[in-house]
Each structure stands twice: as C-alpha cells, then as structure tokens.
Amino acid sequence: MEADESGDESGALEAELALYDWALQHQSVDAARAAVELGLSRSELDAAAERLREAGLIQRVPGDPSREHAVAPEAATGARIASLEARIREQQLQIAGIQMRAARFAPVYHHRGTRDTGELEVLSTLDEVRTLLNRMSAQCREEVLSSQPGGGARKREPMEEALARDRPLLERGVRMRTLYHHTARFHGASQVYVAAASALGGQYRTSHELFGRVIIFDRETAFLPTTDGAWGAVVIREPNTVAYLCGLFEQTWETATPFANAGDEGFAKVAGELDRTILQLLAAGLKDESVARRLGMSLRTTRRHIADILEQLGAESRFQAGAAAVRSGLLE
Numbered sequence: 001m002e003a004d005e006s007g008d009e010s011g012a013l014e015a016e017l018a019l020y021d022w023a024l025q026h027q028s029v030d031a032a033r034a035a036v037e038l039g040l041s042r043s044e045l046d047a048a049a050e051r052l053r054e055a056g057l058i059q060r061v062p063g064d065p066s067r068e069h070a071v072a073p074e075a076a077t078g079a080r081i082a083s084l085e086a087r088i089r090e091q092q093l094q095i096a097g098i099q100m101r102a103a104r105f106a107p108v109y110h111h112r113g114t115r116d117t118g119e120l121e122v123l124s125t126l127d128e129v130r131t132l133l134n135r136m137s138a139q140c141r142e143e144v145l146s147s148q149p150g151g152g153a154r155k156r157e158p159m160e161e162a163l164a165r166d167r168p169l170l171e172r173g174v175r176m177r178t179l180y181h182h183t184a185r186f187h188g189a190s191q192v193y194v195a196a197a198s199a200l201g202g203q204y205r206t207s208h209e210l211f212g213r214v215i216i217f218d219r220e221t222a223f224l225p226t227t228d229g230a231w232g233a234v235v236i237r238e239p240n241t242v243a244y245l246c247g248l249f250e251q252t253w254e255t256a257t258p259f260a261n262a263g264d265e266g267f268a269k270v271a272g273e274l275d276r277t278i279l280q281l282l283a284a285g286l287k288d289e290s291v292a293r294r295l296g297m298s299l300r301t302t303r304r305h306i307a308d309i310l311e312q313l314g315a316e317s318r319f320q321a322g323a324a325a326v327r328s329g330l331l332e
Contacts, residue, residue, distance in 0.1 A: 012047070012048065012051070015038075015040055015044055015045070015047070015048040016048045016051055016052055018038050018040070018048075019034060019038065019040075019045060019048045019049060019052065020052060020057055020058075020070055022034050022037065022038060023058060023068075023069060023070035024070045027069055028061075028067055028068065028069055029049065029058060029067075029068040029069065029070075031045055031046060031049060052070075053068075055076060056071070056075075056076035056077065056079070056080065057070060057071060057073065057076045058070055058071070059071050059076075119236065119237045119238035120234065120235070120236060120237070120238065121234070121235040121237075122226065122232065122233075122234055122235075123232050123233045123234075123235060124226075124230060124232045125230070125231070125232060126230075126231040126232070128232070128233075129223070129231065129232060129233045132223075132233075132235065133215070133223065134165070136217045136221060137165060137168075137169055137217075138168075139217075140169060140174050140217045140218055141174070141218055142174060142175060142218050143174065143175045143176070143177075143217075143218055143219065144169060144174060144175070144176045144177070144215065144216070144217055144218075145177055145178075145214075145215070145216040145219075145246065145249045146176070146177070146178040146179065146214070146215045146216070147178075147179045147210050147211065147212065147213060147214045147215075147249060147252070148178060148179065148180055148210075148213060149180075149181055149210045149212065149213055150180075150181060150183070150184075158189075159189040159190065159192065159193040160193075162193060163193055163196055163197060166197055166200075166202065167197075167200060170197065170200035170201045170202055171200065173201075175201075175203075176197070176201070176202045176203065177202075177203045177204075177205075177249075177253065178202065178203070178204050178205075179204075179205055179206070179207060179210055179249070179252055179253065179256055180204065180205075180206045180207075180210075180259070181206060181207065181208070181209075181210060181295060181297070182206045182207065182208050182257075182273065182274055182295075183295065183297050183301070184206055184259070185206055185259065194259050198259075203258075204258070204259035205253060205256035205257060205258050205259060206256060206257055206259055207252055207255065207256040207257070208273045208274055208277040208295060209277065209294055209295065210252065211248050211249075211252060212224070212225075213225050214245055214249070216242065216245060216246060216249070219242060219243070219246050220237065220239075220242060221235065221236070221237050221242070222235070222236045222237075222241070222242050222245050223235055223236075224236065224245075257273075274295070274305065275305070275309055275312075277295065278291060278295070278302070278305055278306060278309060279309065279321070279322070281294060281295075282306070282318055282321075282322070283322050288302055288303055288306065291306075306318075309321060
C-alpha cells in the first residue's frame with residue numbers, strides 16, 4: 001500500500017513538472033495539445049493543471065481571462081506567504097497582549113499567592129513545582145539529597161524521566177544521594193533506574209521507614225510536600241530549617257541499607273527488617289492501611305505480607321502472632 005501511494009505521488013509530480021515546463025515553453029496552457037505532446041491522458045493532465053492552479057503556478061493572463069500561463073514560483077507563493085505572515089504577526093500581537101495583561105497580576109500573586117517571604121514559598125500546582133525543580137537542578141553545584149517514600153507503585157515511564165533529569169547533574173559531578181522504602185528493591189523499574197544512575201555516580205539506600213518526602217539542593221533549598229493533596233510544594237530556604245532536614249536525612253542514611261540487586265544477599269536482610277517492622281506496627285495497634293502507608297506499600301501487598309508472617313509463625317490470629325514473635329525474639 002505504501003509503495004503504491006509513493007508511486008502515485010511521484011507520477012503526479014512528474015505530470016505537474018512536465019505540464020509546467022510545457023506551459024512556460026508555449027506561454028499558454030492548451031490542455032488538449034499538451035496532453036498529446038506530453039503523452040498524458042486528459043484526466044491526468046487536467047488533474048495536474050488543477051494542482052498547479054491551486055499552487056498558484058498557473059494563473060489567468062491579466063486582461064485576457066480566457067487564457068492561462070505559467071508564472072514564476074516566487075510570484076506564485078508571494079501573496080500566499082504574505083497572508084500567512086500577516087496572520088502570524090497578528091497572533092504575535094495577541095500573545096504579547098496576553099502576556100502583558102498577565103504580567104500586571106504577577107506582583108500580587110507573588111505577594112499573596114505564593115506567600116514568598118524569601119525563606120518560605122508555597123507552590124500550589126504541580127506545574128509550578130516541576131518548573132522550579134528543573135531550575136534548581138540546572139543551578140545545583142554540589143549535592144542533592146532526596147527522600148522518596150514508596151517504591152511499590154513506581155512505573156517505568158516516571159523512572160525514565162527521572163533518569164533523564166538526573167543524568168546531567170551526575171555527569172557534571174553533582175553528588176546525589178536518595179533514600180527509598182525497602183519495597184523499591186522489589187520493583188523492576190526502580191532496579192533499572194538505580195542501576196543506571198549508580199553507574200553515573202548516584203548513591204541509593206533503602207529503609208523500612210522514612211521520615212517523609214523531601215528534596216534538598218546544595219543544603220540551601222528544600223522542597224517539602226503540601227498537605228492538601230494537590231501535589232504542591234513548600235520551598236524552604238531558611239538556613240536553620242534546611243540544616244535540620246539535612247540532619248534527619250543523614251540519620252536515616254546512616255542506618256539505611258545500600259540498594260542491592262535482586263540476586264544480592266541484601267534481600268534476606270531487607271525481608272527480615274520488613275517482617276519485624278510489620279510486627280512492631282501491628283503490635284502498636286496500627287491498622288493495615290496505616291502500616292501500608294508507613295512502609296510505602298500497597299494495601300494488598302501489606303496484607304499479603306501479614307498473611308505470610310502469620311503462616312511462618314504458625315499463628316491463626318494477630319494476637320497469637322504477637323505472642324509467637326515475642327517467644328522467637330522478633331519482638332521484645
């Protein structure tokens with residue numbers, strides 16, 4: 001099908017070129033005579049002539065509407081291009097007007113909307129957050145610290161986007177350390193991302209619990225999530241607060257486990273930590289939903305872990321599991 005369509009287009013262009021050349025040579029367009037001399041059927045020639053008229057390459061002779069002649073390509077396109085350029089200029093003026101009107105409101109927004117005090121800024125939309133994150137990444141000089149709760153819900157596309165964003169940082173020598181929940185170890189997309197970024201110099205560790213989501217650039221600017229569920233962010237530049245967040249990160253980093261591939265012995269240690277943490281949270285009275293949120297797992301995966309723990313301990317209830325865990329030394 002593609003080959004036939006390509007052949008049709010090539011044949012049509014050859015007919016147009018032949019008729020255009022003939023019309024220039026004879027200073028007129030005589031369809032019957034041109035068809036005979038060019039070896040074209042009348043339908044082929046009429047179709048080629050109509051396409052040339054649409055392109056402006058064949059036009060009526062001024063003062064004699066009954067005759068047509070071929071004109072220079074520049075003359076054929078000049079009027080059409082001028083019309084398009086006029087429309088573009090009109091649209092550019094409209095864009096400038098829109099931008100000018102919006103710019104009048106910018107001071108009000110930055111004073112009230114973002115509540116920017118120089119040390120604290122609230123971004124209310126995901127687009128605003130992404131824009132500032134990209135700018136901070138481009139300006140980052142030395143270090144990025146990141147705590148990213150979750151892991152079990154990560155998909156390949158976001159991880160590929162993250163690698164594309166992080167690669168320039170790592171290639172220019174910026175130190176990058178990231179914390180994930182243990183569940184990220186069991187996720188294919190996370191494994192691929194960590195392997196690729198580690199090869200560029202990134203460092204990754206996992207923990208059974210994290211203190212929350214945070215991104216810190218050069219120990220000067222920190223991004224925290226808003227609590228309204230709108231994917232906004234609170235941007236903090238106040239030095240004491242940023243230093244406190246860096247301290248929280250370092251404490252968790254020291255006790256976290258280096259990210260290992262599926263075949264490494266680190267998996268056994270991680271699985272044991274998960275089981276003990278789940279038992280501790282259940283013993284503290286947390287419901288399945290709260291346990292899942294604390295560990296960055298889906299509710300379904302959390303309940304499967306709980307069922308496996310009960311089976312391993314030979315318990316039929318969570319109370320029996322707690323007692324068995326104490327006897328086995330898993331819980332104090």
